[in-house]
Amino acid sequence: MIRNVTLEKLFVHPVVQKYVGRSGMAHAISVAEIAFDIATKTDVNPDLAAKGGLLHDIGHYKWYHPNGKWDYELYKDNDIHAIKGAARAHKLLVRCGENLQDAKAIALAVLLHTNSYLPQGQLQLTPLQKVVAEADEADEEPGGNHHYRKIDHETALQRIQKLDSNIDQFLRSNSLERTS
Numbered sequence: 001m002i003r004n005v006t007l008e009k010l011f012v013h014p015v016v017q018k019y020v021g022r023s024g025m026a027h028a029i030s031v032a033e034i035a036f037d038i039a040t041k042t043d044v045n046p047d048l049a050a051k052g053g054l055l056h057d058i059g060h061y062k063w064y065h066p067n068g069k070w071d072y073e074l075y076k077d078n079d080i081h082a083i084k085g086a087a088r089a090h091k092l093l094v095r096c097g098e099n100l101q102d103a104k105a106i107a108l109a110v111l112l113h114t115n116s117y118l119p120q121g122q123l124q125l126t127p128l129q130k131v132v133a134e135a136d137e138a139d140e141e142p143g144g145n146h147h148y149r150k151i152d153h154e155t156a157l158q159r160i161q162k163l164d165s166n167i168d169q170f171l172r173s174n175s176l177e178r179t180s
């Protein structure tokens with residue numbers, strides 16, 4: 001195993017099941033897959049990109065109107081899910097044994113995957129941060145519907161395992177290229 005922490009290790013963790021499950025596991029897995037694809041084409045570490053993709057919405061919570069329904073306006077005005085998510089993802093990654101530099105890089109990609117909560121300005125995103133933000137955007141559906149897409153546990157686990165093996169394969173062949 002090339003990596004300390006696999007996507008599967010993160011996926012089965014109760015914190016991921018709870019919080020990523022809440023914001024939409026199907027969306028999170030698609031974003032992880034897309035981030036992997038973009039990363040492999042843009043010289044970004046696909047392991048970090050896929051982890052950032054899987055965890056990018058881990059800070060979401062529910063903005064309910066008093067009538068019990070999702071309130072988009074309330075959400076738009078008050079949301080800080082990226083801040084909460086960065087801290088939550090970082091704690092989880094460190095506890096799972098992630099390299100500290102990598103945990104920080106992934107947490108920063110989660111923090112900056114959206115700018116909807118930030119004051120107007122120009123952010124200079126790193127390539128990794130761009131990959132996670134682009135992957136998220138690529139999987140978004142109008143009206144926030146991507147958060148409600150369903151996936152069963154078995155299918156989710158299989159896609160996570162497939163992505164893990166793609167990452168391992170990519171990292172292995174790339175390190176071979178570099179040493180030869």
Ligand SMILES: [Fe+2]
Pocket residue numbers: 027056057136
């Ligand atoms: Fe998202």
